[in-house]
Amino acid sequence: MARAAINIMGETGALFDITSLGGTDVDSYRDGVGVYCVTGTLGMVPFPPVxxxxxxxxxxxxxxxxxxxxxxxxxxxxxxxxxxxPYDLKTMITLHILVPDVPPEEAPEPPPIVVDPLEVAQAEVFRLRAIADYAVAPLQDAVDVDEAADAEIALLKEWKKYRVSLNRVPDQEQYPNSIEWPIAPV
Known part of the structure; x- marks a missing residue:
């Protein structure tokens, strides 16, 4: 058995990438808060029983x-x-399904993989930013209600510096082909 997968960006519903033994004419979109629609999956694999x-x-x-x-x-x-x-994902959802392997003599020639470095870089910044936002929220809440310990205040500052660094990634000279990624706080 092989795995077919579709990765969808939560904020926009846009197709990030797919892995398929079959069709690749798959697209996706956000139809409303927390609702993502995917077209073309029948060309990818037949939808199985429920x-x-x-x-x-x-x-x-x-x-x-x-x-x-x-x-x-x-x-x-x-x-x-x-x-x-209803909830819009802040990161990405991966849809996956197991499909029978295609015998080698019937396997279609896979299409060439075209990777746009800008799209990959933007998706990674978006993913890392969602992680940072998730880490900042409870620390900022503790500061806002005057209940933050010194260690929490220091960690909040590190996470905010990290977010600033992420926002500046596109300013790097070799972006998007070569990126020096900031290190997340521990």
Missing amino acids: DQGWGYSLHPSENAAKVDIAFAEDLLTVTVTMAGE
């Missing part, structure tokens, strides 16, 4: 989100909620 549907992976910071996946009229719809409310 009990063997698409699985998913979320960033650990969003593991509390509930994800429902439905397929109707050639449209794969992913609905995300958090605490019972």
Whole structure:
């Protein structure tokens, strides 16, 4: 068995990339808060029976989100909620499914992989920024209500410096082809 996967950016619903043995005419979009639609999956793999549907992976910071996946009229719809409310993912969701291996004599020639370094760099900045925002929020809350310990104040400052560094990544001379990534606080 092989795995087919679709990666979707949470903020926009845009397709980040796919891995497939079949069709690659897959696209995605955000249809509303917490609703992501994927077209073209039938060219990728046939949608299986309900009990063997698409699985998913979320960033650990969003593991509390509930994800429902439905397929109707050639449209794969992913609905995300958090605490019972529609929720836009801050990072990315990976949809995946196991598909039978294609015998070597029937395997289609894979299309050439074209990687746009700007898209990859922007996606990584977005991903790292979401992690930093998630780390800053509770520290900033503690400061805002005057309950922050000295260590929390120091850590908050480190995370904010890290976010500033992330925002300046596009200013690097060799961006997006060569990037010196800032180191996240520990």
